[in-house]
């Protein structure tokens with residue numbers, strides 16, 4: 627797994643036991659799945675709006691920021707349900723391998 631994703635995955639796991647007063651992630655877990663899903667939906671909409679702004683000529687910094695928010699809240703959702711980024715990366719890897727592109731790349 628990518629180093630940042632791996633460290634963040636561990637922090638998210640640890641935050642399940644943290645105090646909601648001291649940790650944003652713990653406060654989301656305490657509020658429950660509906661609040662986490664609401665955040666995922668909100669960040670998805672903000673990402674879409676930022677992407678449309680880029681298409682109209684805005685620079686990409688807001689899009690990157692909103693996409694990071696979306697990925698982050700998606701990771702909290704997975705963590706809340708007992709899953710993590712590794713499962714998603716393995717699924718993407720499986721699809722990549724199925725496409726045969728990895729084999730073509732290794733042949734040069």
Ligand SMILES: N=c1c2ncn([C@@H]3O[C@H](COP(=O)(O)OP(=O)(O)OP(=O)(O)O)[C@@H](O)[C@H]3O)c2ncn1[C@@H]1O[C@H](COP(=O)(O)O)[C@@H](O)[C@H]1O
Pocket residue numbers: 634637641648649650651652665694695698
């Ligand atoms: N990557 C993030 C991250 N990205 C965004 N956010 C928070 O997500 C929230 C974004 O939601 P909004 O912009 O909608 O802010 P808001 O309106 O205050 O939120 P709501 O009231 O709607 O819930 C902000 O409070 C951000 O601080 C994050 N909070 C934490 N992390 C990571 O999670 C780790 C653990 O964080 P804690 O649980 O706070 O220790 C941190 O070390 C970071 O690595």
